[in-house]
Structure formats: structure tokens, C-alpha cells
Amino acid sequence: MESFPIAPMDRLFRVLTALLMGLPVLFAILMLTSPWPLPLLFGGVGAIVGLLYTWIWFYWRPSQFRLDTAHLHIEFPRRQLVVELSEVAAVQVYDAHQDFVNDWGPGVRIGAGGLWGAFGWLKTSKGLLQMYITRNEQLVVIEFTGRKPLLITPDQAQDFVYALESI
Numbered sequence: 001m002e003s004f005p006i007a008p009m010d011r012l013f014r015v016l017t018a019l020l021m022g023l024p025v026l027f028a029i030l031m032l033t034s035p036w037p038l039p040l041l042f043g044g045v046g047a048i049v050g051l052l053y054t055w056i057w058f059y060w061r062p063s064q065f066r067l068d069t070a071h072l073h074i075e076f077p078r079r080q081l082v083v084e085l086s087e088v089a090a091v092q093v094y095d096a097h098q099d100f101v102n103d104w105g106p107g108v109r110i111g112a113g114g115l116w117g118a119f120g121w122l123k124t125s126k127g128l129l130q131m132y133i134t135r136n137e138q139l140v141v142i143e144f145t146g147r148k149p150l151l152i153t154p155d156q157a158q159d160f161v162y163a164l165e166s167i
Contacts, residue, residue: 001068002163004154006061009117010135016114024050056112060119062132065154067163072142074132074152087144091164093157097136104129104141122151 009017027046031039058078066073067085074081094100101107104124109131111120117134131151133139138157142150142164154160 001066004065004067004156004160004163006063006065006117006132007134007138007153007155007157010137012136013114013117013134017116020053020115024053053115056115056119060112061116062119062152065152065160067160067167069167072150072164074150083142083144083147083150085164085167087146088142088164089145090141090143091161092141093161094139094141095137097139100139100141117153 024046027042027049031042031046034042059076062074062076062081064075066075070085072083072085074083092103094103104126107122107124107129109118109120109122111131112118113120117132119132120130122129122131127149129141129149129151133151133153135153138153140150140152140154140157140161142152144150
């Protein structure tokens with residue numbers, strides 16, 4: 001069984017993550033410095049944001065992609081998604097974001113985006129993809145016969161594709 005960690009975040013996602021991490025701090029400062037009853041509002045919103053961030057980390061952001069002889073395991077800290085490799089129809093690496101857009105069309109993200117990457121679904125003019133990305137280059141698209149395509153960013157994308165095609 002081969003393991004491929006999710007790729008490190010590119011600069012865009014690092015900047016977005018840093019900015020979004022400031023939101024709970026901002027709400028904490030507002031909660032501590034605002035006149036009554038605003039601390040209740042800011043504390044509540046800050047708690048909701050914190051819970052949302054925790055949910056994204058544990059349930060939406062994969063930590064690694066594992067390949068065995070029959071399955072692709074997308075592993076999250078608190079869950080796992082298992083995909084049958086017998087349904088793989090095609091695999092392609094897009095070196096640059098624009099190459100992906102040229103092939104699939106511009107997209108609209110449905111799900112979490114900006115915090116540690118983009119996770120959920122991507123609606124493009126070519127179709128709907130399930131998406132787990134942390135950078136905008138070395139994008140791997142896996143198309144299937146029985147399910148929606150996957151858009152992922154394993155570290156060492158070419159090695160991942162070679163391992164997948166070798167099975």
C-alpha cells in the first residue's frame with residue numbers, strides 16, 4: 001500500500017488561511033472590548049466560526065491518499081472515503097490551474113474554500129467534480145465510470161499517477 005500526503009498549501013491558500021485564522025481572534029477581541037450585550041453576539045459568532053474550522057479540519061480536509069490493489073483511500077483525521085479503482089476510467093495531471101480551466105472550464109466551488117485549501121464540490125462547464133485541493137498546480141483529476149470525478153492534490157502528483165496507473 002502506497003501513501004501520498006496531501007500537497008503543501010500554495011501561497012494563495014497559505015495567505016487565505018492566515019487571514020481566516022484571524023477571525024476567531026478578532027471575535028475574541030470584540031467580545032472582550034465591546035459594551036454589553038455585544039459580547040454575547042461576538043462570543044457566539046466566534047464560537048460558531050471555531051466549530052466550523054474544527055469541522056473542516058477533521059471532516060473535510062484529507063491528510064493523505066492511500067492506494068492498495070483495489071481501492072483509493074482518502075483519509076481524513078476523523079473519517080475515510082474509499083473509492084473502487086476498478087471504476088477508474090482516466091487520470092490526468094494538470095501542471096497549472098489554467099490548463100485545468102482550459103479543459104474543464106471555469107468553476108464554482110461548493111463547500112469549504114480558503115481555509116487549508118478547497119474541499120467539497122467544483123461545478124464546471126464540463127461537469128461536477130468532488131474536490132480536495134491545497135494548491136492550484138499539479139492538480140490530479142481521476143475520472144470514473146460509476147461516480148463523479150475526483151480533483152485532488154497529492155504531494156508528488158506524478159508519482160501518485162504512476163502508482164495508480166501501475167495497479
